[in-house]
Amino acid sequence: xxxxxxxxxxxxxxxxxxxxxxxxxxxxxxxxxxxxxxxxxxxxxxxxxxxxxxxxxxxxxxxxxxxxxxxxxxxxxxxxxxxxxxxxxxxxxxxxxxxxxxxxxxxxxxxxxxxxxxxxxxxxxxxxxxxxxxxxxxxxxxxxxxxxxxxxxxxxxxxxxxxxxxxxxxxxxxxxxxxxxxxxxxxxxxxxxxxxxxxxxxxxxxxxxxxxxxxxxxxxxxxxxxxxxxxxxxxxxxxxxxxxxxxxxxxxxxxxxxxxxxxxxxxxxxxxxxxxxxxxxxxxxxxxxxxxxxxxxxxxxxxxxxxxxxxxxxxxxxxx
Numbered sequence: 517x518x519x520x521x522x523x524x525x526x527x528x529x530x531x532x533x534x535x536x537x538x539x540x541x542x543x544x545x546x547x548x549x550x551x552x553x554x555x556x557x558x559x560x561x562x563x564x565x566x567x568x569x570x571x572x573x574x575x576x577x578x579x580x581x582x583x584x585x586x587x588x589x590x591x592x593x594x595x596x597x598x599x600x601x602x603x604x605x606x607x608x609x610x611x612x613x614x615x616x617x618x619x620x621x622x623x624x625x626x627x628x629x630x631x632x633x634x635x636x637x638x639x640x641x642x643x644x645x646x647x648x649x650x651x652x653x654x655x656x657x658x659x660x661x662x663x664x665x666x667x668x669x670x671x672x673x674x675x676x677x678x679x680x681x682x683x684x685x686x687x688x689x690x691x692x693x694x695x696x697x698x699x700x701x702x703x704x705x706x707x708x709x710x711x712x713x714x715x716x717x718x719x720x721x722x723x724x725x726x727x728x729x730x731x732x733x734x735x736x737x738x739x740x741x742x743x744x745x746x747x748x749x750x751x752x753x754x755x756x757x758x759x760x761x762x763x764x765x766x767x768x769x770x771x772x773x774x775x776x777x778x779x780x781x782x783x784x785x786x787x788x789x790x791x792x793x794x795x796x797x798x799x800x801x802x803x804x805x806x807x808x809x810x811x812x813x814x815x816x817x818x819x820x821x822x823x824x825x826x827x828x829x830x831x832x833x834x835x836x
Contacts, residue, residue, distance in 0.1 A: 519616065520833040524821060526622040528831050532824045536668035539633040540640070542816040546578060547637070547789040550812065554579050557812040559767035568593055568723050574811035577612045581823065584612040585815040587623055593722045602720060603627070603657075607818045617836060619822045626821070628657050630813035632665040634785065635716070635741040638761060638805035639669065641788055641795030643714055643739035648673045651712035653705050653729065655679035655688035658718035658743050663688070666714060667695055674698040678708035680719075705748075706733050715740040719748040731756035736800040746775050746806045754780055756802060759795070761788050763807035775806045785810065 549555040555578040563571040570591040577584040589605035596602055605623025610616065647670045652659045655677055666672060675692040677699065679685035689699045702708040709715045710733045717729065721744055731753040734740070740757075742749065754760065754776050762768055762775055765784045783793035785807075796803055825831045 519836045521617045521836055522619040522822065522825060522831040523834055524619060524621040524825055524831045526625050528825065529622055529625040529821055532821055532828070532830065534820065534824055536633075536636065536665050538820060539629060539665075539817060540636050540669075542820040543630070543633050543637050543813055544789055546576075546812050546816045547786050549578060549580065550786050551790045555812060555815075557764065557767075557810065559764070559770040560809060560811060570721065572809075574809065574814055576811035576815035578815060578819070579612065581819045582612050583618065583815065583819045583822070584610045584615075585811070585818050586610075587626065587811070587814045589623055589627065591721075593720060607814060609818060609822055619818075619825075619831070621818050621821060624657070626814055626818050627809075628661040630817040631658055631743055631809065632661040633817060634763065634807060634810060634813045635662060635743070635805060636665050636669055637789065638741060638785060639666065639714065639739060642759065642761065642803040642805060643670070644737055644796070644799060646671065647713035647739070649676065649712045650674070650714040650716065651676040651678075651702075651708040652688065652716050652718070653678050653708055653748065654716075654718035654720070654744065655681070655684045656718060656720065659688050659716060660691055662716045662718070662741070662743075663692060663695070666716075667697070670714065672697060672714075674700065676700045676702055676708040676712055678702040678705050705729050709733055709738075711735065713738060716743070717741075717748055718743045721745060721747050727751065731802070731804075734802055736802065738802050739796075740802075740804040742804065742806045745808060751776070754804075757804045758798070758801040759803045761785060761793070761795075761803075761805050763805075763810040767808065767810070771808070775808065
């Protein structure tokens with residue numbers, strides 16, 4: 517009998533009927549499963565050549581769903597001058613028991629959706645439930661995915677946006693307006709973040725990037741999700757946060773340079789979801805989620821998309 521692998525393109529994935537709630541629930545399910553040894557997450561492997569490229573691979577597996585996911589990704593800031601995206605990635609799914617290949621997915625879609633999903637899981641526990649103003653520093657793919665996700669979870673009324681490229685900022689602002697939100701295009705990062713309840717930073721990392729955001733600018737009660745390794749934040753200002761959660765303590769222990777001072781870290785996302793650490797305890801607390809990216813998130817989102825594609829007969833079947 518012929519065996520087939522299902523290829524899921526960006527266009528196919530965009531058309532799948534997946535809600536923010538579906539994605540958050542899938543990630544939370546695996547985080548809970550990790551606590552009882554039903555899910556396994558390996559620290560990411562990274563190569564950083566001196567020319568500014570960032571190469572990365574992740575690995576995670578579960579018994580329920582019975583899937584192993586591997587993602588490979590390459591970021592090159594020079595791609596913009598070539599008329600290309602800065603990041604390309606693929607996710608491969610195997611049966612975690614037999615090893616049978618199941619699917620190949622567009623990794624850019626998985627990365628965007630899972631990153632916003634991880635932020636949402638943290639935000640449910642660290643952000644104020646009445647958050648209405650969101651600020652975005654960096655207006656690329658991650659800003660768009662986080663906008664959709666947070667608009668579905670919080671009563672947002674206003675968006676403040678700052679980007680070093682006015683074209684991407686204007687495109688992002690248009691997206692927010694289409695969602696019915698008031699939009700303020702800001703000229704500085706401080707103008708964007710100082711009045712916001714939720715802040716998303718997704719600045720493209722490069723050797724030339726210098727910190728330009730100070731946590732002391734934030735108002736009391738603010739929540740920040742940093743998808744960019746906290747690279748644009750002044751390290752000495754991170755003590756302004758009352759609670760900082762990272763994605764994975766085990767992964768962090770394998771990295772040569774910490775995201776933030778380990779003494780400031782309350783714990784990781786698995787501990788937060790499983791109730792081993794407390795999230796927001798006061799309406800005036802400043803909280804932050806700082807993360808490199810969690811392989812478990814890639815597995816949760818890609819497995820969910822694969823099952824949805826199978827159920828709806830979507831994607832291209834290729835004979836193995």
